[in-house]
Amino acid sequence: MAVVNDHTVKAFDEDLNRLRGLISEMGGRAEQALLQAMTALHKGDLDLAAQVVRDDKKIDALESEVEQLAVQTIALRAPMADDLREMIAALKIVSVVERIGDYAKNIAKRVALMDQTRSIEAIPLLMSMSSIVAELIHDALDSFAARDAELAVRVTVRDKNVDDFYNSIFRTLVTFMMENPKYISESAHLLFVAKNLERMGDHATNIAEMVYYVVTGEHMEERERGEQPEDGAAEQEQG
Amino acid sequence: MTHEDLTIIDPKMRAQGVDVFYGDKQAINNVSIDVGTDLVTAFIGPSGCGKSTFLRSLNRMNDTVASAKVTGRIELDGEDIYAPSMDVVQLRARVGMVFQKPNPFPKSIYDNVGYGPRIHGLAPSKADLDVIVERALVRAGLWDEVKDRLLESGTALSGGQQQRLCIARAIAVDPEVILMDEPCSALDPIATAKIEELIHELRGKFAIVIVTHNMQQAARVSQRTAFFHLGTLVEYGKTTDIFTNPKQERTKDYITGRYG
Numbered sequence: 186m187a188v189v190n191d192h193t194v195k196a197f198d199e200d201l202n203r204l205r206g207l208i209s210e211m212g213g214r215a216e217q218a219l220l221q222a223m224t225a226l227h228k229g230d231l232d233l234a235a236q237v238v239r240d241d242k243k244i245d246a247l248e249s250e251v252e253q254l255a256v257q258t259i260a261l262r263a264p265m266a267d268d269l270r271e272m273i274a275a276l277k278i279v280s281v282v283e284r285i286g287d288y289a290k291n292i293a294k295r296v297a298l299m300d301q302t303r304s305i306e307a308i309p310l311l312m313s314m315s316s317i318v319a320e321l322i323h324d325a326l327d328s329f330a331a332r333d334a335e336l337a338v339r340v341t342v343r344d345k346n347v348d349d350f351y352n353s354i355f356r357t358l359v360t361f362m363m364e365n366p367k368y369i370s371e372s373a374h375l376l377f378v379a380k381n382l383e384r385m386g387d388h389a390t391n392i393a394e395m396v397y398y399v400v401t402g403e404h405m406e407e408r409e410r411g412e413q414p415e416d417g418a419a420e421q422e423q424g
Numbered sequence: 425m426t427h428e429d430l431t432i433i434d435p436k437m438r439a440q441g442v443d444v445f446y447g448d449k450q451a452i453n454n455v456s457i458d459v460g461t462d463l464v465t466a467f468i469g470p471s472g473c474g475k476s477t478f479l480r481s482l483n484r485m486n487d488t489v490a491s492a493k494v495t496g497r498i499e500l501d502g503e504d505i506y507a508p509s510m511d512v513v514q515l516r517a518r519v520g521m522v523f524q525k526p527n528p529f530p531k532s533i534y535d536n537v538g539y540g541p542r543i544h545g546l547a548p549s550k551a552d553l554d555v556i557v558e559r560a561l562v563r564a565g566l567w568d569e570v571k572d573r574l575l576e577s578g579t580a581l582s583g584g585q586q587q588r589l590c591i592a593r594a595i596a597v598d599p600e601v602i603l604m605d606e607p608c609s610a611l612d613p614i615a616t617a618k619i620e621e622l623i624h625e626l627r628g629k630f631a632i633v634i635v636t637h638n639m640q641q642a643a644r645v646s647q648r649t650a651f652f653h654l655g656t657l658v659e660y661g662k663t664t665d666i667f668t669n670p671k672q673e674r675t676k677d678y679i680t681g682r683y684g
Contacts, residue, residue: 190682197681263640265667265679402669 200258201268204251204275205330208282211247212326214240215282216319218289219385223315225296226378227308237293244286251279270402274395278329281388281395285322288381288388295374305368307357307375311382314350318382321347321389328393334400340393341405347386354379432460436601436631437482437519442496444477444486451477453655454496459601464623464632466646466663468639470683473652475635479603482633483519484512500601517544520594524606526586528578528593533570536578536589537561540597556596563629564592565622584615591622595630602626604634608641620645639679643667651675 192198218237225234255275258264264272321340328336355376362372397405435458444452452474459465459482467475477486484505486492498505505515517540528536537557538547547553557574561567566588570581578589587607594602604623608616623632623645636642642649642663649666651659651674659666659675670676677683 190677192681193683194681262681265639265643265681266670266676268680269668 194262197258197262197264197268200254200262201271204254204258204271207247207251207254208275208278209326209330211244211251211279211282212322212329214244214247215285215289216322216326218244218286219292219315219319219322222289222292222296223312225293226299227312229296229300231297234293234296238290241286241290244283248279248283251275267399267402270399274329274399277395278392281391282326285385285388288385292378292381295378299371299374305358305371305375306361307354307372307379310350310354310357311375311378314347314354314379314382317343317346317350318385318389321386322392325389325392325396328396329399332396332400334397337393337396337400338405341390344386344390347383351379351383432458432463434461435459436461436501437633438497438499438502439478439482440497440499442478442481442494442498444474444481445491445493445495446477446489447491451655452481455652455657457650457657457660459631459633460648461631462628463648464627464634464646465648465650466642467633467635467650467652468637468642468678469652469658470678471637474655475650475652476605478652479605479633479635480521482601482603483516483521485516485521487512517597518599519601519603520597520599522587522590522594522602522604522607525610526583526590528581528586528589530577530579532575533561533578533581533589534574537592537596540593544597546597560592560596563595563626564588565618565625566592582615584611584618587611587615587619588622591619591626595626599630601631601633604632606635606637609637616641639667651678653678 218240221233222237224230225237255272259269259272262268321343324336324343325340327333328340358372358376358379362369365372394405397403437459438457440456442452442455443450455474455478467479469475480486481494482498482505484494486494494506500515500518504510505519529539531539534557537560538553541547541553541556547556558567558571561570566585569585570576570589578586581589587610591602591607608619611619620641623634626632634642634645646663649661649663650657651666651670651672653674659670659672661671665671666675667679670679
């Protein structure tokens with residue numbers, strides 16, 4: 186990667202560093218929210234689930250802090266070229282991270298509505314899926330911090346694994362519901378959990394695409410993103 | 425060095441392999457650039473990068489500096505402007521210039537604008553000259569402000585008005601190209617905005633080349649931007665590309681304020 190020189194106006198670098206720090210913190214919190222929500226789901230831990238819901242407010246607060254700082258920096262420093270791209274990306278990335286936090290909160294809220302989930306066989310699959318998603322979020326935000334376009338491309342390619350997991354969990358749960366009608370309610374909740382995880386993976390991809398734009402100034406091409414999943418099951422379930 | 429689809433079909437001016445020397449010192453090194461007829465082209469770069477020197481070679485203003493020497497080829501509509509047959513006075517009528525500091529003649533507003541057309545024989549009668557003066561002042565966006573005081577001295581106007589008077593003076597002789605050397609650096613933001621609006625209005629009527637230290641201004645008024653550094657043309661491209669995604673590290677460092 187190219188060596189990035191400091192700005193002549195040092196305060197500009199301070200603003201940029203603060204912005205990057207806030208986005209890293211926000212990403213870390215979103216990733217943690219996801220992992221805690223899934224642990225709460227796995228263990229039926231209502232206290233942990235409640236904490237995830239509470240902590241989401243901090244993610245929201247960070248989003249508005251980044252927004253204010255970015256708008257202020259655009260107004261006062263008139264950033265150009267890669268600095269400008271970074272500001273625009275920062276605004277988009279925080280709104281995506283905020284969505285990821287919301288999905289984690291949504292998963293956490295479902296914990297209280299499910300009391301017999303542990304007997305459902307899709308749970309281990311969901312746990313594996315969630316750790317892949319958490320890695321994607323982590324790597325997407327790392328690629329932003331390090332301005333690493335290659336890592337960003339790899340994130341978008343790996344999102345296909347998440348989509349495969351989703352399709353497989355969808356089939357597993359549908360089969361399970363047919364065989365165990367008394368678990369239909371829980372299974373339906375788990376379907377939403379799976380869908381939330383799948384959406385988080387897409388959001389990690391969105392972040393990676395923004396990072397690619399920041400670093401290269403180009404929009405990521407379709408072929409670099411890897412194939413889009415056919416996701417026939419997802420379409421049915423969404424409607 | 426250049427961006428894609430930058431081809432300027434039928435350029436108004438074309439410079440090829442231009443070097444400019446002041447005595448032994450080389451101020452411009454092998455610059456080639458096309459200036460489009462319907463475009464505003466901005467030259468940016470740090471002080472001493474050669475952008476003004478290069479601008480002044482486009483209408484042979486450097487001829488007035490004894491030690492200056494220009495080599496390479498500069499064409500106006502395909503014609504070599506440094507050819508011995510070129511009439512320099514005629515050239516400067518075709519390629520007009522507006523300077524950093526407004527420099528109206530110590531004459532009336534009317535005479536400031538009418539002087540050029542008169543000496544170039546563009547106005548056979550007083551009535552013709554009246555029309556030319558009014559038209560130039562209207563085009564320069566100054567008519568409404570001065571129409572009742574045309575016989576007052578040009579130097580009595582405000583700085584921004586003086587600069588628009590100088591632009592009116594430049595366009596009164598119906599040039600093909602207008603060179604502007606930091607035309608707003610002595611003006612306040614409102615007067616600057618008026619000049620920028622004027623540049624926008626004049627686009628398409630004249631090819632415009634503007635040297636500016638204000639990158640925001642280059643971004644606002646131009647369609648093509650050329651970045652000069654240490655006498656070389658580092659990057660030339662569409663203004664939007666230069667300011668959102670420059671290809672050269674030196675351009676990026678300059679426009680983002682990292683220039684060491």
